[in-house]
Amino acid sequence: MGQPAAIRAAATPTVGKAMLNKYARAFFTRVLTPFAAFLIRRGVSPDTVTLLGTAGVVAGALVFYPRGEFFWGTVVITLFVFSDLVDGNMARQLGRSSRWGAFLDSTLDRVADGAIFGGFALWYAGQGDNDMMCAVSIFCLASGQVVSYTKARGESIGLPVAVNGLVERAERLVISLVAAGLAGLHKFGVPGIQWLLPVALWIVAAGSLVTLIQRVVTVRRESAEAEAAARDASGAAK
Numbered sequence: 001m002g003q004p005a006a007i008r009a010a011a012t013p014t015v016g017k018a019m020l021n022k023y024a025r026a027f028f029t030r031v032l033t034p035f036a037a038f039l040i041r042r043g044v045s046p047d048t049v050t051l052l053g054t055a056g057v058v059a060g061a062l063v064f065y066p067r068g069e070f071f072w073g074t075v076v077i078t079l080f081v082f083s084d085l086v087d088g089n090m091a092r093q094l095g096r097s098s099r100w101g102a103f104l105d106s107t108l109d110r111v112a113d114g115a116i117f118g119g120f121a122l123w124y125a126g127q128g129d130n131d132m133m134c135a136v137s138i139f140c141l142a143s144g145q146v147v148s149y150t151k152a153r154g155e156s157i158g159l160p161v162a163v164n165g166l167v168e169r170a171e172r173l174v175i176s177l178v179a180a181g182l183a184g185l186h187k188f189g190v191p192g193i194q195w196l197l198p199v200a201l202w203i204v205a206a207g208s209l210v211t212l213i214q215r216v217v218t219v220r221r222e223s224a225e226a227e228a229a230a231r232d233a234s235g236a237a238k
């Protein structure tokens with residue numbers, strides 16, 4: 001295992017850097033920094049933002065989506081989901097980025113994602129009455145959690161996991177939420193738009209599967225390389 005994962009990761013080029021994390025994060029950091037500074041001045045802590053942001057996403061998803069209120073659900077979720085960029089921004093401005101904060105942030109990301117895709121599944125299992133799309137929603141939920149787990153577990157055993165893959169969390173959220181928000185306009189009389197949500201969920205499902213395979217292949221290769229390096233080192237020591 002040798003070096004800590006963070007040091008090895010910093011030294012290893014990352015393959016398949018996902019688009020939004022690469023290009024949109026810098027933009028949103030600039031836009032959200034004044035708001036983060038405002039919250040700091042009001043005495044709000046990054047952990048409070050993480051907790052309230054997650055609570056808002058969970059409420060938006062589980063109150064509105066199971067009833068087919070996709071527009072209002074997406075509006076509420078969108079208002080709260082950017083807290084995931086604000087909390088880290090606040091911690092960095094305060095010089096208080098912590099292991100606890102990283103743990104809380106990532107753990108509550110999983111809770112928020114579970115509520116969003118669970119909300120879609122509940123709609124299709126109930127009034128939406130579509131077993132296939134219920135199954136696809138559950139697949140999106142489970143595969144998204146496993147995609148994130150591959151990175152967390154790989155890093156915990158000392159591997160760099162130098163791959164992000166095709167569809168990271170930001171892509172999963174943007175594809176699903178944009179489609180849900182637009183599909184929700186059907187209730188306001190916009191015709192022929194409701195199919196956007198099923199199409200988006202199929203895209204997220206397929207993209208998550210590809211990403212999962214990319215990460216598992218990377219961990220397998222890195223693990224074999226680490227074992228070989230350890231064998232070489234013990235052979236040289238004899």
Ligand SMILES: CCCCCCCC/C=C\CCCCCCCC(=O)OC[C@H](COP(=O)(O)O[C@@H]1[C@H](O)[C@H](OP(=O)(O)O)[C@@H](O)[C@H](O)[C@H]1O)OC(=O)CCCCCCC/C=C\CCCCCCCC
Nearest residue numbers: 020021024025084106109148168169170173174177178181
């Ligand atoms: C008439 C039209 C009606 C439309 C209604 C409204 C539509 C609104 C639609 C969408 C808004 C979507 C916004 C989604 C924003 C997502 C932001 C976000 O939370 O990103 C999180 C992401 C990851 O952050 P972390 O590093 O904290 O998380 C890590 C991650 O979870 C890892 O998981 P993995 O990726 O591996 O699966 C974990 O491994 C790790 O543990 C964890 O720490 O942040 C980023 O990636 C940064 C980039 C954010 C990019 C945001 C782009 C927003 C783009 C478009 C907004 C569109 C708004 C459109 C409005 C239209 C209005 C008419």
Ligand SMILES: Nc1ccn([C@@H]2O[C@H](COP(=O)(O)O)[C@@H](O)[C@H]2O)c(=O)n1
Nearest residue numbers: 046047084087088091097098101102105
């Ligand atoms: N309550 C929190 C939340 C986050 N952090 C730190 O920010 C990092 C995540 O940054 P994002 O821009 O993706 O939110 C996280 O790894 C922590 O270092 C924190 O300290 N406290």
Ligand SMILES: [Mg+2]
Nearest residue numbers: 084085088105
């Ligand atoms: Mg965050």
Ligand SMILES: [Mg+2]
Nearest residue numbers: 084105106109
């Ligand atoms: Mg997060």
